[in-house]
Amino acid sequence: MRSEKHRTGAPSFVLIAMALSTMLSGCTAAPGSETERPSSATATPGAGDSTTGLAAPWSVAFVGDTVLLSERDSGRILELAEDGSAREAARLDDIVLGGEGGLLGLAVPVEDDRGAASMLYAYSTGPDGNRVQRFALHGEPGSLSLGAAETVIGGLPSASNHNGGRIAFGPDGMLYVTVGDASHSELAQDRSSLAGKILRLTPDGDVPADNPFPGSPVFSYGHRNPQGIAWDEDGTMYATEFGQNTWDELNVITAGANYGWPTVEGIAHDERFTDPVQQWAPEDASPSGMAIADDTIYIANLRGERLRSVPLDDLGDSTEHLAGEYGRLRDVVLTPHGTLWALTNNTDGRGEPRPGDDRFFDTGLIR
Numbered sequence: 001m002r003s004e005k006h007r008t009g010a011p012s013f014v015l016i017a018m019a020l021s022t023m024l025s026g027c028t029a030a031p032g033s034e035t036e037r038p039s040s041a042t043a044t045p046g047a048g049d050s051t052t053g054l055a056a057p058w059s060v061a062f063v064g065d066t067v068l069l070s071e072r073d074s075g076r077i078l079e080l081a082e083d084g085s086a087r088e089a090a091r092l093d094d095i096v097l098g099g100e101g102g103l104l105g106l107a108v109p110v111e112d113d114r115g116a117a118s119m120l121y122a123y124s125t126g127p128d129g130n131r132v133q134r135f136a137l138h139g140e141p142g143s144l145s146l147g148a149a150e151t152v153i154g155g156l157p158s159a160s161n162h163n164g165g166r167i168a169f170g171p172d173g174m175l176y177v178t179v180g181d182a183s184h185s186e187l188a189q190d191r192s193s194l195a196g197k198i199l200r201l202t203p204d205g206d207v208p209a210d211n212p213f214p215g216s217p218v219f220s221y222g223h224r225n226p227q228g229i230a231w232d233e234d235g236t237m238y239a240t241e242f243g244q245n246t247w248d249e250l251n252v253i254t255a256g257a258n259y260g261w262p263t264v265e266g267i268a269h270d271e272r273f274t275d276p277v278q279q280w281a282p283e284d285a286s287p288s289g290m291a292i293a294d295d296t297i298y299i300a301n302l303r304g305e306r307l308r309s310v311p312l313d314d315l316g317d318s319t320e321h322l323a324g325e326y327g328r329l330r331d332v333v334l335t336p337h338g339t340l341w342a343l344t345n346n347t348d349g350r351g352e353p354r355p356g357d358d359r360f361f362d363t364g365l366i367r
């Protein structure tokens with residue numbers, strides 16, 4: 001059974017987990033107990049609380065109740081069944097691999113995420129750099145497939161490091177895209193470059209008339225490698241960002257603001273820049289995906305191998321969860337059922353895969 005070494009929230013978790021463990025007796029839900037080979041995704045039979053055998057998974061999107069997952073290097077988009085088993089819904093065959101590139105973020109338009117979805121958006125590295133493409137969704141749950149790729153925005157700076165990759169639709173219905181500095185840090189301060197930026201686009205890829213810089217998709221700048229974005233119920237936007245050597249960041253994102261990279265890293269008290277609301281040493285963090293639920297921000301950390309929660313009413317505070325229990329964490333999502341799931345990232349070449357890795361699992365932090 002999972003345990004939490006740093007948990008302060010969800011006090012009923014342990015009892016619920018014990019009850020679940022009893023209900024699921026005979027199933028292999030504990031990390032490290034599975035024996036599946038990592039080369040093919042398979043479910044934990046009957047348990048329904050984890051999918052194992054994923055290869056460098058990166059992002060999760062929901063089409064109604066159905067989970068879609070991206071795998072960075074295979075280019076596969078997997079559809080998970082109710083029991084956690086995975087099938088290939090599509091495979092992008094023009095992905096350019098290398099370092100942090102490949103098939104990365106997935107997103108479904110806001111108006112679709114609880115209803116009859118018609119479109120899936122995906123961020124990937126192609127022959128001409130990073131791009132966001134969209135695909136018509138065909139079929140029913142259990143047999144979803146994708147139509148032809150339509151490029152929403154292309155030519156985004158790409159590199160084997162600092163490659164960005166997260167996409168999400170905001171509460172305003174606009175598409176937000178995180179772009180890393182692509183190892184050219186000076187470009188983060190250059191508003192004519194799309195490197196080191198968070199972009200805001202219409203779902204069709206046009207520049208919204210109310211963007212902060214007329215005619216430009218740039219929404220905020222001075223970023224190094226942002227890989228997590230989320231909004232609270234008031235519409236406030238947050239982003240995680242990998243620092244260089246000193247400070248990873250949690251930022252409140254506002255239109256047109258400059259977040260300082262590469263001139264400053266972390267909280268700098270420099271009036272030219274917007275400081276992060278919280279910062280962490282990269283060995284304790286390296287934050288990627290994030291989710292907001294129950295007035296709490298949840299952040300998946302790669303190198304830090306833990307989930308971190310930050311209360312919305314005290315953005316300088318944080319609590320650690322699952323430290324060291326699952327390895328590197330790439331993404332965390334609130335499911336349509338109101339539970340909090342996370343995606344490990346131990347098979348991407350930087351981690352130490354455990355039996356069954358990589359996995360998409362119920363953190364147990366929200367019931």
Ligand SMILES: [Ca+2]
Pocket residue numbers: 222249259260261264265266274276
């Ligand atoms: Ca910064």
